[in-house]
Amino acid sequence: MSPAMAATAEHSHTHDAHGHDHGHDHHDHHDPGFLKKYVFSTDHKMIGVQYGVSGLVFLAFGFMLMLVMRWSIAHPGEPLPAGLSWILQLFGDDFVTRWAPDGKVSGSLYNMFGAMHGTIMVFFGVVPLGFAAFVNFVMPLQIGAPDMAFPRLNMWSYWLFFISGVFMMASFLLPTGAAQAGWTNYSPLAAVIQRNTDARFWTGQTQWLFAMVFNISASLLGSVNVLTTVINLRAKGLTWMRLPFFTWAMFVIAFLLLLAFPPLEVAALMQLSDQVFQSSFFLPTGLWTSEAGILNVSGGGHPVLFQHLFWFLAHPEVYVLLLPGIAIVAEIIPCNTRKPLWGYKSMVYAVLTLAFLSFIVWAHHMYLTGMGTVVATFFQFTTVMISVPSVILLTCLMISLWGGSIRFPVPMLFATAFLPMFGIGGLTGLPLAFSFIDLYLHDTYYVIAHFHYIVAPGVIFALFAGIYHWYPKVTGRMMGTVLGHLHFWPSLIMMNVLFAPMFIQGMAGFHRRWYDGGKVFEITAHKYFYLNEIISWGAWGLGLAQIPFIINFFLSIKAGKKVTSDNPWNATTLEWSAPTPPPHGNFLTEPVVYRGPYEYSVPGALKDYSPQWEPVTELEAAETAKVPASH
Amino acid sequence: MDSSHDNPTGHDSHDHPIDFAKAIRTYLMVGGALVFGTIITVFVAYKVDLGDIHLNIALGLLIATVKVSLVALIFMHLNHERGLIYKTLLFTMIFFAAMMFLFCLAYLDPIKDSFFKP
Amino acid sequence: MEIPYTVNARPDTGLYNAKVGIWLFLASEVMLFGGLFSSYVFLRIGADFPWPFHELKVKPGFINTLVLIASSVSVVAAWAAVKARRYGWFQFNMIFTLCCALGFMGIKGYEYFHKFQHYSFEFTDGSVINGHPIHADEKNHGDRIVFGEVKSIVIDLRNSNLEFLEQRREKKGELPYAMPASGDLKFKSPSGKEVVLSKGWLKAQKRKWLDAAGELSRTVTAYEIEKAANKGNDEALAAINAKLDEANKVAIEKAKAEDLTQSLKLDVVGEPLLFLVKESNVAKYGQAELSFKDSTVLQGKLETDAIEFNADLIDLRKNKDAEKALVWKYYPDLKDDFLRHRDEKSEEFKKKYPKRAGTADADPDNLRESLRFEFEVALPEEHAHKLLHDHSMAVSLPRSEKRFYSNFTPALSPYYAIYFLMTGLHGLHVIGGAIVLGWFLITGKKMYRENPEHLANRVEVGGLFWHFVDLVWIFLFPLYYLM
Numbered sequence A: 001m002s003p004a005m006a007a008t009a010e011h012s013h014t015h016d017a018h019g020h021d022h023g024h025d026h027h028d029h030h031d032p033g034f035l036k037k038y039v040f041s042t043d044h045k046m047i048g049v050q051y052g053v054s055g056l057v058f059l060a061f062g063f064m065l066m067l068v069m070r071w072s073i074a075h076p077g078e079p080l081p082a083g084l085s086w087i088l089q090l091f092g093d094d095f096v097t098r099w100a101p102d103g104k105v106s107g108s109l110y111n112m113f114g115a116m117h118g119t120i121m122v123f124f125g126v127v128p129l130g131f132a133a134f135v136n137f138v139m140p141l142q143i144g145a146p147d148m149a150f151p152r153l154n155m156w157s158y159w160l161f162f163i164s165g166v167f168m169m170a171s172f173l174l175p176t177g178a179a180q181a182g183w184t185n186y187s188p189l190a191a192v193i194q195r196n197t198d199a200r201f202w203t204g205q206t207q208w209l210f211a212m213v214f215n216i217s218a219s220l221l222g223s224v225n226v227l228t229t230v231i232n233l234r235a236k237g238l239t240w241m242r243l244p245f246f247t248w249a250m251f252v253i254a255f256l257l258l259l260a261f262p263p264l265e266v267a268a269l270m271q272l273s274d275q276v277f278q279s280s281f282f283l284p285t286g287l288w289t290s291e292a293g294i295l296n297v298s299g300g301g302h303p304v305l306f307q308h309l310f311w312f313l314a315h316p317e318v319y320v321l322l323l324p325g326i327a328i329v330a331e332i333i334p335c336n337t338r339k340p341l342w343g344y345k346s347m348v349y350a351v352l353t354l355a356f357l358s359f360i361v362w363a364h365h366m367y368l369t370g371m372g373t374v375v376a377t378f379f380q381f382t383t384v385m386i387s388v389p390s391v392i393l394l395t396c397l398m399i400s401l402w403g404g405s406i407r408f409p410v411p412m413l414f415a416t417a418f419l420p421m422f423g424i425g426g427l428t429g430l431p432l433a434f435s436f437i438d439l440y441l442h443d444t445y446y447v448i449a450h451f452h453y454i455v456a457p458g459v460i461f462a463l464f465a466g467i468y469h470w471y472p473k474v475t476g477r478m479m480g481t482v483l484g485h486l487h488f489w490p491s492l493i494m495m496n497v498l499f500a501p502m503f504i505q506g507m508a509g510f511h512r513r514w515y516d517g518g519k520v521f522e523i524t525a526h527k528y529f530y531l532n533e534i535i536s537w538g539a540w541g542l543g544l545a546q547i548p549f550i551i552n553f554f555l556s557i558k559a560g561k562k563v564t565s566d567n568p569w570n571a572t573t574l575e576w577s578a579p580t581p582p583p584h585g586n587f588l589t590e591p592v593v594y595r596g597p598y599e600y601s602v603p604g605a606l607k608d609y610s611p612q613w614e615p616v617t618e619l620e621a622a623e624t625a626k627v628p629a630s631h
Numbered sequence B: 001m002d003s004s005h006d007n008p009t010g011h012d013s014h015d016h017p018i019d020f021a022k023a024i025r026t027y028l029m030v031g032g033a034l035v036f037g038t039i040i041t042v043f044v045a046y047k048v049d050l051g052d053i054h055l056n057i058a059l060g061l062l063i064a065t066v067k068v069s070l071v072a073l074i075f076m077h078l079n080h081e082r083g084l085i086y087k088t089l090l091f092t093m094i095f096f097a098a099m100m101f102l103f104c105l106a107y108l109d110p111i112k113d114s115f116f117k118p
Numbered sequence C: 001m002e003i004p005y006t007v008n009a010r011p012d013t014g015l016y017n018a019k020v021g022i023w024l025f026l027a028s029e030v031m032l033f034g035g036l037f038s039s040y041v042f043l044r045i046g047a048d049f050p051w052p053f054h055e056l057k058v059k060p061g062f063i064n065t066l067v068l069i070a071s072s073v074s075v076v077a078a079w080a081a082v083k084a085r086r087y088g089w090f091q092f093n094m095i096f097t098l099c100c101a102l103g104f105m106g107i108k109g110y111e112y113f114h115k116f117q118h119y120s121f122e123f124t125d126g127s128v129i130n131g132h133p134i135h136a137d138e139k140n141h142g143d144r145i146v147f148g149e150v151k152s153i154v155i156d157l158r159n160s161n162l163e164f165l166e167q168r169r170e171k172k173g174e175l176p177y178a179m180p181a182s183g184d185l186k187f188k189s190p191s192g193k194e195v196v197l198s199k200g201w202l203k204a205q206k207r208k209w210l211d212a213a214g215e216l217s218r219t220v221t222a223y224e225i226e227k228a229a230n231k232g233n234d235e236a237l238a239a240i241n242a243k244l245d246e247a248n249k250v251a252i253e254k255a256k257a258e259d260l261t262q263s264l265k266l267d268v269v270g271e272p273l274l275f276l277v278k279e280s281n282v283a284k285y286g287q288a289e290l291s292f293k294d295s296t297v298l299q300g301k302l303e304t305d306a307i308e309f310n311a312d313l314i315d316l317r318k319n320k321d322a323e324k325a326l327v328w329k330y331y332p333d334l335k336d337d338f339l340r341h342r343d344e345k346s347e348e349f350k351k352k353y354p355k356r357a358g359t360a361d362a363d364p365d366n367l368r369e370s371l372r373f374e375f376e377v378a379l380p381e382e383h384a385h386k387l388l389h390d391h392s393m394a395v396s397l398p399r400s401e402k403r404f405y406s407n408f409t410p411a412l413s414p415y416y417a418i419y420f421l422m423t424g425l426h427g428l429h430v431i432g433g434a435i436v437l438g439w440f441l442i443t444g445k446k447m448y449r450e451n452p453e454h455l456a457n458r459v460e461v462g463g464l465f466w467h468f469v470d471l472v473w474i475f476l477f478p479l480y481y482l483m
């Protein structure tokens, strides 16, 4: 038996034993103090928690903006009821006076909330929670590293993100209000909408860009850090093909962020220049608005350039949204079916292919910009191609369920629901890939339904699954099962009440930005108005369904059932070998990896799971010792 | 964990031997080549008649590319680097090329239906 | 806790952490500048204006290229010096590199500064003249709009910021002679109160207005909710509407009595006022009214909106017909010179570049040489001197004939926009790199004593970044200065 084996073999200590005995001699010997420990922490786990909590707060906030919008759509021209008007009050009296003096949702207010809902959900909610939080907390543990490769940069990443959030939120309070040109922020609308003011820097549109520059910088620092950590800090024996799929997916996401975000930064800087220095990157010659007549700008620029730069990021970005979901589900399914992940290798190659292709499909969002047949054909082709790896991923996950003796703790409920929901979202994307269909469906509720099926009942469910799954590692306590069920079932139903009718409305031609739900198009649209109300009921219901989660989340910190082992789910990946909660520096002894990540129910093994860190045979131990990946 | 680093006192440790004089000579030579390349670029832009100004532009960019390769290969040690870095840069260059190429292609291939002509 | 591989390379990847990190970062930088270069190409092939060609002065760009090359050599030499354990050489090379950075930014600043001083006026027909407006001082209004006889000002309580007051002038004799004005301004408000316009007053009034409006909005909302609850019940609705009207009436009367309406018309007490207004502050203006972008409105009389301009160059590349260009209205005696110069230069071009003669009509070089008429170069010295330095030769360009007017900033054209963005971003990289290298120099000694390999790694990583910055410039220089 190798010395490493002896040190890592026994892992049934309780939380207390670790927290005190080992935690102590492993910690730095001085107490780091409150600020360093909880605020300006360089510990990847604390940063993960910070990202996670911020992400959840932003998700809740973005959700509230949506509630106000849904009211306006379902009940145009009616004042917000008391049950919703408190959301406006959050912004203070002056905001209400400026934007909703009669308690009704005006077009500009709707536009503001719409733009900010999308922005906040994508850049401040799902990515920080799905990518930043999970990768920060789980990945270093999963690869057996003591921390991220650059802990201090990691802290900077969070605080840059925080600053960007502050600027974004503060922009609501400006006299111009926050940005109002959609989350895609297309020029020239974005450039002219709040043009008529002296304070060119202090407008919602400008602050959106300014905040995005910070957000992008934060994500660049974060992704460099993640990539370096995976490349250079894998534990001894953890070869590439032994990496859990979670880490693989996160690795790929980090590459997407690293290489796709800079062009958006370019777009943001250019639009910032258009805003502040009055340049014309995206403004064509002779641009006319009813307010100002022919704009006093040089012109000569190109609105379409903005769309290219934006979607060059934003298509990879949708995979940044999706892949954390797949990553999490790929961990939870094998653990709860007690079976290996089916087709691990093909999933790895699929995710790599997907990442590659995602860089060359972006203009499928731009079929309506008047592109010719050559370019349209190219992008239709690549878009259809990219659905192949997506389908491989989904298929592997589904086949993984086959023939398992499945147990259904709360995380598994959410993970299972992810599969069909993502399936619906993905399949409805296929028709959009063809320009002749897309010309009709573009900018309708069909598109809204398509991507929300992926991000909301899909990815957000997966994120909930991840929270329920890793909560015991973070806090040492389980989240409650009853509340979990009360959270899951209503959410599942309401999500579908909310999003399924949107397909119908979209095919009926409902435009995605009608603030009054289509009232001015009553003659043609009236047949489907009743769906507006049904969808909104889905939204209220979904909101209520989150209450058990919030209670569960906070209550379980103090009152949840204590875990009795470091590995409460009997899982196989390395994070479950660390003490609970893991101390600064993570592992008590240097971890060594002996096998692939999903060795469940190995024939002949003593238990139904063979953790990565436990050698079974002499041969295994000897072989691993030969792998050069060590100190 | 990182207990095996070099002799901490450093000064007389030469376990990464480097021929300083030779290295400096190489760097100076490359610097000279870059200066020379710069002069040629200016010359090509003003004094050479290739029959079409676009050829001059292409030639100028070609010279710039050669200069950049010198910097990358010698100053940035890309002439002897690890595979991982080559792979990363390869994909980066592919995506960059795709971006530049497809932007232009999209611009140069508008809808040609006479219906849309102004 | 210690992070592995901060100094030594990991055996299987062969790299230490910082080197992996910097190369990944550089990959993202490639995409950043890649996005900018792609945009450059897109804007250039899609330009509907003559793309400036050979227009920047080559000398400063050329010198800067050499400066950066030198610094690249020195920074890699500094790394070699640490590797060879020669600390003195390391220090020398680092200091040399930092001096180069300083020199580079100095030259850059000089170039920028000269651009900001220079203006361009484009006529509605595309004729362009470059030069500078006569300074707006007590003797002249330069490129300001002169708006006088102002008897009332309409303040917008939501948006006005009073910054326009700085553009007020005291009238002295005939226009355009005016002096900066001073002293309090007294107004009469709609309710008949006397108001001294100041930031403090405005802030207080804004607060009061918002409070009053907030109160009204709460009342209205309450009634609206009541109305929604009584949908269909006409009788109740009528009653509620009546109450709502009453509340509105009361609120409006109160607002009028206390000057709490969003737009407040203030009448000047005493002499009418005069303003020399910057066009960039103006949303729109006519003969009797001028609105600022902050929604403040002046009511008075437009005295003149012409630009007093001293030209140094005429550029007709954008005109279809040089002989009928609008600019000749202002410079009639230069027309013949211009046309002669044009024909001469075309001939010269064909001789100089015989192979390019066939495409001369579209050749940017030829167009630039023949259709850009630089006084200093193309005219006899005496004549040029008169035009350039004698303000009595300045012309007065009415804004009605202007398509666009700006100094050489990003606003002037997408070419200058992307020029400033790319070189500016590059300059920021130079500054950032210099700060990091400077930090290594200052803290180097200690690290060198403790672990020279660690310092070597740092310098290598910093150097990699520095070379990348150099590499970007090697493309920027020909792209902007030479083609």
Ligand code: HEM
Binding pocket: A184, A318, A319, A321, A322, A364, A365, A383, A384, A386, A387, A390, A425, A426, A427, A429, A430, A432, A433, A434, A438, A441, A442, A443, A447, A450, A451, A454, A455
């Ligand atoms: C399975 C393959 C997929 C295909 C073929 C596909 C196709 C498309 C197409 C063609 C559009 C443009 C529709 C339009 O604007 O007219 C679109 C929009 C969108 N897709 Fe997908 N999609 C796929 C998967 C995904 C995934 C995995 C996500 C992840 C979240 C996603 C998120 C989005 C978003 C956010 C939009 C709308 C962006 C906007 O206009 O605001 N899609 N999709």
Ligand SMILES: [Cu+2]
Binding pocket: A314, A315, A318, A361, A362, A364, A365
């Ligand atoms: Cu897409």
